[in-house]
Amino acid sequence: MKIAIIGFGAAAIGFIERIKDSEHEIHVFEKSSDIHSSSISGIRADGKLFVSKDMGGDIDIDLVLQKKLVDFYISHTENKNVETGQSFGKTPYFNKFYEKGFQPITSDFYHIGTDQLKEVLSNIYENFKSHKNIHFHFSYNVTTVEKLNGQIKINDSEIFDYVVVGVGRSGHPLIKTIIKKYPELILDNTKVDLGIRFELPNHIVEDLNREMYEFKIRYKSRTGYTVRTFCNNPSGFVVLENYGDFTTVNGHAKLKEKSQNTNFAILVTIQLTEPFNDPTGYGSYIAKMSNLLAGEGKVILQTYHHFKTSKRTKNLYRVFPTLENDKYILGDINLAFPRRIIESIIDFIEQLNEVVPGIANPDNLVYAPEIKFYSNSLNNDLLQNLKFIGDCSGHTRSIIYATAHGYLIAENIMNPSQTPATI
Ligand SMILES: Cc1cc2nc3c(=O)[nH]c(=O)nc-3n(C[C@H](O)[C@H](O)[C@H](O)COP(=O)(O)OP(=O)(O)OC[C@H]3O[C@@H](n4cnc5c(N)ncnc54)[C@H](O)[C@@H]3O)c2cc1C
Numbered sequence: 001m002k003i004a005i006i007g008f009g010a011a012a013i014g015f016i017e018r019i020k021d022s023e024h025e026i027h028v029f030e031k032s033s034d035i036h037s038s039s040i041s042g043i044r045a046d047g048k049l050f051v052s053k054d055m056g057g058d059i060d061i062d063l064v065l066q067k068k069l070v071d072f073y074i075s076h077t078e079n080k081n082v083e084t085g086q087s088f089g090k091t092p093y094f095n096k097f098y099e100k101g102f103q104p105i106t107s108d109f110y111h112i113g114t115d116q117l118k119e120v121l122s123n124i125y126e127n128f129k130s131h132k133n134i135h136f137h138f139s140y141n142v143t144t145v146e147k148l149n150g151q152i153k154i155n156d157s158e159i160f161d162y163v164v165v166g167v168g169r170s171g172h173p174l175i176k177t178i179i180k181k182y183p184e185l186i187l188d189n190t191k192v193d194l195g196i197r198f199e200l201p202n203h204i205v206e207d208l209n210r211e212m213y214e215f216k217i218r219y220k221s222r223t224g225y226t227v228r229t230f231c232n233n234p235s236g237f238v239v240l241e242n243y244g245d246f247t248t249v250n251g252h253a254k255l256k257e258k259s260q261n262t263n264f265a266i267l268v269t270i271q272l273t274e275p276f277n278d279p280t281g282y283g284s285y286i287a288k289m290s291n292l293l294a295g296e297g298k299v300i301l302q303t304y305h306h307f308k309t310s311k312r313t314k315n316l317y318r319v320f321p322t323l324e325n326d327k328y329i330l331g332d333i334n335l336a337f338p339r340r341i342i343e344s345i346i347d348f349i350e351q352l353n354e355v356v357p358g359i360a361n362p363d364n365l366v367y368a369p370e371i372k373f374y375s376n377s378l379n380n381d382l383l384q385n386l387k388f389i390g391d392c393s394g395h396t397r398s399i400i401y402a403t404a405h406g407y408l409i410a411e412n413i414m415n416p417s418q419t420p421a422t423i
Contacts, residue, residue, distance in 0.1 A: 001161040001413075004029060004154055006142045006174070008125075009041040010399045011166035011390025014406030016128050017072065019414060026134045029154070031141040035125045036118075042168055042391070042399065047117040048214070049073060049400050052087075052107030055216060056401035058377075059423060061408075069403045070110050076123040083111040087212045097217055100354045105216035142167075145178050145386070152386055162413070166389040166406060169375065175392050179376060187379045188394070192279035193372040194286060194341055195227075195267035196307075196333065197238055197249040198349070199365040201319060204358035205262050209234040215264075219348050223340050225268045227348040230372070232264040238323040238367055240299065246287040249299050249323070249367040259322045265370045268344045283371045290336040290369045294329040299369065300336065301328040305362030308346055310334040317363035333368040380409070380423060 001024050005012045008030040016026065032040035050056055051066040074082055088094045088104040097104045112120060128134050145163060146153045152163040167174050179185055208215050209232070218228045233251045235258035241250040251263040270279070294300045301321060306313040312332040321328065334342055353360035377394035380387050387409050388394075390402035408423045 001025070002159075003027070003162045003164065004152070004158070004160040005164045005166060006145070006154070007031075007165070007167040007171055007390075007392075008035075008136070009166055009168045009390060010043055010402035011168075011392075011396070011406035012164070013043075013124055014069065014403035014408075015164055015166065015389060015410045016134065016406075017403075018407045018410035020128060020131050020134060022133070022414060024133060024413075027158075027160070028134065028136045029140040029142050030136065030138050033139050035122055035138075039170070041121060042402070043073075043117055043121050045114055045117070047073075047112035047114065047120075047399070049110045049112065050107045050398055051109070051400065052105065054105045055107060056398035057396035057405070059395045059401070059405060059408075061401060061404040065404055065407065066400050069400055069407065072403075073112065073120055073399075074110065076120045076127075077112065077116050078119060082116075083113075085109055085111075085213055087214055087216055090211070093211060096355055100351055101219060102351070102355070103218040105218065107216070109214065111213070142174055143177065145174070147182075147383070147386065150385070162385045162387075164387050164389055164406070164409060165392060166402075168391045168402075171392050172375070175375070175378075175388075179378070185378050185382060185388075187377040189277060189374075189376040190273065190279060191269060191271045191374045192283040193228075193230075193267040193269050193374070194283055194337070195265060195368075195370050196345060197251055197263055197265050197367040197370045198304075199238055199251075199261050199263040199319065199321065199367065200359065200361070202235055202260055202262050204361070205234070205356060208356060209262060217352075219351065221268075221344040221347040223344045223347065225270070225340065225344040227266060227268050227344050230265040230267055232262065234262050235259050236261070236263050236322070238263050238321060240297075240323070240327050242297075243284075243287070246284060246291050247297050247299060248287055249370045261319070261322050263322070265372075266345055266348055267370065267372060268341050270341070280373055283373060286336060286338075287369045287371055290333070293331055293335055297327075299323075299328050299367055300331040300333050302331060302333050302366050302368075303362060304349065304360065304364045304366055307333055307342070307366045316365075319361075319363050319365050321365055321367075323367065328367065333366060337368065 233253040236253035375394040396402040
């Protein structure tokens with residue numbers, strides 16, 4: 001078959017790795033200019049590889065395959081040197097959270113690190129390129145994908161027997177064009193994660209940070225909404241994220257420069273039902289409302305006590321923000337967020353305080369808005385020769401899940417009887 005892969009990211013890597021030794025003629029179309037481009041692939045920053053059944057996506061990926069793909073990435077580092085660890089691997093910690101109603105997310109993680117990631121991507125590319133049946137086309141932005149009789153045409157010119165779309169989140173414009181033409185591909189687009197970034201002194205969460213780099217928990221709050229932690233940054237910094245027409249908060253940790261604070265996101269998953277079909281619009285409006293109150297390009301900062309009692313914060317006490325002071329306004333998040341979201345977050349923090357005393361201190365800091373958008377979930381069963389892999393399919397959110405998704409779609413071509421029915 002003549003196969004096109006659109007995008008060279010984690011999912012495409014999994015697909016090619018499984019199919020590279022076959023007779024198929026494979027063309028990879030990537031919009032970035034070359035393998036060293038700063039916009040190519042999601043395998044560029046940090047590189048924490050997780051092996052877990054509980055996080056990374058909504059498809060069921062066998063743990064053995066996940067570990068095999070971790071080993072595949074590690075085998076492309078120069079000296080096979082990675083940091084490893086476990087989230088909630090030790091029973092006492094797991095039990096402490098479980099007892100108070102939290103669902104601890106267990107995972108093994110392998111941290112490759114940003115520097116090594118560059119050479120990993122480059123080494124994988126060199127290996128793939130050495131196969132005679134694999135052809136790379138850089139600076140090739142695919143803007144249209146069209147069904148013909150039994151074949152697929154891309155960019156109104158090239159025709160293939162089978163097309164795999166693996167354009168990640170940055171490929172949203174292409175996905176939007178495809179689903180506008182073929183709306184029957186959409187399975188679900190009703191979810192958005194809305195919440196805050198929480199910042200507190202390191203010493204309160206010192207044990208937790210030492211025990212596991214990343215603490216991921218879920219909690220069914222009394223409002224009925226599920227609340228989760230995301231992206232924990234020990235000794236980290238809160239930063240802004242610019243979406244063009246609105247601004248949100250995010251966090252990161254630096255290797256050398258350290259702060260006195262830890263920050264992590266607390267997100268409430270909102271899943272609404274018909275006739276609602278615009279989660280991105282819903283999240284964006286709430287973000288814009290927060291920006292309207294804070295001033296353009298700024299976010300709202302409030303102490304936890306005032307967040308709880310719905311009063312504007314005017315002064316801080318013992319905890320000071322790591323976000324620069326021209327990027328936030330002291331205010332009241334309650335004026336921008338629906339009550340049920342606020343109540344879910346408060347319930348989560350109060351309950352977490354039972355496990356980690358000091359989390360609910362009145363002077364800890366709350367920033368808003370923090371939002372995580374989900375891609376539309378797309379139906380891979382609808383068309384025999386047009387498949388969506390990785391994050392653009394709406395089914396994955398991590399390097400290993402995206403890679404595994406690509407791998408399984410290729411497995412389906414190589415060995416159809418051995419693959420799960422839905423991937
Ligand atoms: C800052 C950051 C840090 C992250 N850190 C981690 C981490 O530590 N661990 C983890 O597991 N996950 C992490 N992730 C998530 C991870 O990067 C993604 O889940 C994963 O890369 C998804 O793989 P993908 O193949 O679906 O998409 P991507 O890896 O994003 O690849 C998509 C490719 O398609 C190309 N493309 C897009 N549109 C087109 C088009 N129209 N035509 C041609 N080419 C196109 C893009 O240039 C890109 O190269 C992080 C994400 C971000 C943003």
